[in-house]
Amino acid sequence: MTDVEATINIQKEAIKDSPSFLQKIRPHVELISALLSGVLILIGWSLSKSDLSTASAIFYLLAFCIGGFAKAKEGIQETIKEKELNVEMLMVFAAIGSAVIGYWAEGAILIFIFAVSGALETYTLNKSQKEISSLMGMQPEQALLIKNGKETLVHVSELTIGDHILVKPGERIPSDGIVIRGRSAIDEAMITGESIPVTKELHDEVFAGTVNMNGSLTVEVTKLSTETLFQKILQLVQSAQSEKSPSQLFIEKFEGTYVKIVLLVVGLMMFLPHYLLDWDWTTTFYRAMVLLVVASPCALVASIMPATLSAISNGARSGILFKGGVHLENLSHMKGIAFDKTGTLTKGKPEVTDIYVREDIQKESLLHLVASIENQSNHPLAQAIVSYTKQTIDAPLRQPDDLEDVAGWGIKAVMDGQQWLIGKAEFVGKEQALAFADGVAEKLAANGKTMVYVKDKDGIAALIALKDIVREETKAAIEALRKEGIHTIMLTGDSETTAKAIAQEAHIDGYIAECLPEGKVKELKNLMKQYGSVAMVGDGINDAPALATANVGIAMGEGTDVALETADVVLMKNDLPRIAEAIRLSKRMNRIIKQNVFFSIIxxxxxxxxxFLQILDLPYGVIGHEGSTILVILNSLRLLK
Incomplete structure (x- = not known):
């Protein structure tokens, strides 16, 4: 193939892959039609001034057809489907009525402004769907499958759990999985919102849609393409846009009844004023048409949906995903919020905070020995000690000569011919353990710390204190909620001592300790009786019943799948201060909706x-009515910021 032929082929492929002109303008067709009808109205008005009334009427008719087609079609389809008259049909009747009595320009202007307001509503919807479009653009469609030593490019839907895939530098990870070979920095901004890349190595979890920055990774697939965290985010945003709030449902029910009443009153007004108020027939019919225009609830109907969609879009952009307008609306009514402790208020992983050793023992040597033994255990406390040691001491861990894991108590091991016991106070000797280091264990326990004791042939050799550390942002989140007038309470399965220490450190208003999953539901119901509307924040499987029971369930984005599916709101960035932000967004949305409704009715x-006082002519009625609709939509669009 020559260079010229290659260039031509590349250009053909580019043309084929690039969106056509029609595809580009399709989202803007409604606005283009509205603007075109406006141009036709101007031409018609110019012709009417030149005494070309027939030509003028033709241009007005074209304006009717082009500007009103989309709304008329929508209205007719909805009427047939729901067997209920709607606002769109009311506007069609008003425009036709205006033309019948000779007010072609006014009818055309009515259609024009109605089309513009419709285009604005469509813009709001498109804006709220932008998050889905951008997310879908990040979804990889192909993966490099490694099977029997061969690399094959397959569609992500063909991947099964346990498959091995190769992810090269610069590529998006095709599926959720665990790293089994390689090391690289991963950009997880689209999942967690964290701008700094996270280093991933052996056994670390990676997510579909995130970007592999600089190293090759071999990943074992742990979820099907339809069940990845990426897909769950996508489904959350989609469901949020389709689920309507109570206010929206009320307005939609009210709309059908209101339209019938308006048409009945207009029908009566075509005759009664002539007989009761001595109006002439022209005035009577004219005023009936004006009433048909001004009484239409366009602004009222547009008061809620654009505001709700704008708020949902705003939240999605900030990493707050609402599963529907109803949950966004309910957030503003919250009087209390219950928090799970582990993984929500705290990091969910214990960390070493204090180490006390016997005077005759060197601290680093003992810590290295303990870590070498604990490295054989999968217990979270053991792994925390190992992790701390690796960060503190630069020396490879050793293998014990003999080891016995005593379930629920600790580890018995032999190193260099000497026996060591590592575990609870009862395992190493309670009296000796509590007396060690001048009884410091009591003070540490009061601060919510867990003790691991080390014993050799001479007695207690060391005490290692660990604690599930409170997240740095927890205090700020609790303070922000307090400013919103919300009572905070912690529900935890921990002991009274630990719960009290964590509650004090987190500045939380109250706590309930030793609370099992069924206990959380019971306590949550009590809180709902006490405060009325209560939210629950959690991340684990054990939190799912409480999340489902609460008025609004809020899940942490890094939580379990069950928590994500049960919750009504998901914090994708695991950022607790976002809860107060979501509540403020909800209050702002409800405030704007009230403004819209009040303004529309007035x-x-x-x-x-x-x-009725005959001081309003049809042109001003059209401008007043449709202008109010546009103002209401523009007011709702403020929620996008």
Whole structure:
């Protein structure tokens, strides 16, 4: 193949892959139609000034058809589907009525402004769907499968659990999995919001859609393509846009009844004023048409959905995913929030905080010996000691001569011919353990710390204290909620001593200790009786029943799948201060909705009264009515910021 032929082929592929002109303008068709109808109205108005009334009427008719087609089609389809009249049909009737009595320009302007307001609503919807589009653009479609030593490019849907895939530098990871070979920095911003890449090595978890920065990784697939965290985020945003809030559902039910009442009153007004108020037939019919225009609840109907979609879009951009408008609306009513402790208020992993050793023992040597023994255990406390030692001492761990894991108590091991006991106070001798280092264990326990004792042939050799550390952002989150007037309480299965220490450190208002999953549900119900509306924040499988029971369940993004599926709101960045932000967003949304509803009702009542007093002409009625609709939508769009 020549260079010229190659270039032509590349250009053909580029043209084939690039979006067509029609694809580019499709999202803007409604706005283009509205603007085109506006141009046609201007031409029609110019022709009417030149005494070309027939030509003018033709341009007005074109404006009717082009500007009103989308809304008329929507209205007719909805009417047939729901067997209920709607606002769109009311506007079609009003425009036709205006044309019938000779007010072509006014009818066309009505259609034009109605089309513009519809285009604004569509813009709001498209804006809220932008998060889905951007997410879908990050979803890898192919993966490099390693099977029998061969590399094969397959679609992600073909991957099964246990498959091995190769991810090269610069590529997006195709599926959730665990690193089994290699080391690299991973950009997880689209999942966690963290801008700094995270280093991943052997046995670390990686997520679909994140970017492999600089090293090759071999990953073992742990989830099907339809069950990845990435897909769950996608489903959350999609479900949020389809689920309607109580306010929206009420308005939609109210709309059908209101439209029927308006049409009935307009029908009566076509005749009664002529007989009761001595109006002439032209005035009677004209005022009936004005009433049809100004009484339409367009602004009222547009008061809620654009605001809800804008708020959901705002939240998604900040890493707060709402499963529906109902949960966003309910957040503003919260009077209390219950928190799980482990993994929510705390990091969920114990860390070494204090080490006390006998005077005749060298600290580093003992710590190295203990870590070498604990390295044989999978217990979280053992792994925390091993991790701390590796960060503190630069020396390879050794293998014990003999080892016995005494379940629930500790480890018995032999190193260099000497026996060591590592574990609870009861395992090494309770009296000796509690008396060690002048009885410091009591003070450490009061601070919510867990003790691991080390014993040799001469008695207690060391005490290692560990604690599940409170997240750095927890205090700020609790303070922010307190400013919103919300009572905070911690529900935990830990002992009274540990729970009290963590609650004090986190500045939380109250706590309930030794609380099992069923106990959390019971306590949550008591809180709901006491405070009315209560949210629950958790991350684990044991939190799922409480998340489902609460008025609003809030899950941490790094939590279990069960918690994510049960919750109503998900904090993708595991950022607790986002809860207060979500509540403020909810309050702001409800405030804007109230502004919209109040403004809409006042405008409609004012226009109806002005029409009956015969001080409002059709052009001003059109501008007042449709102008209020546009203002309401623009007010809702403020929630995007």
């Amino acid at each position: 405008v409609i009542m004012g226009l109806i009264a002005s029409n």
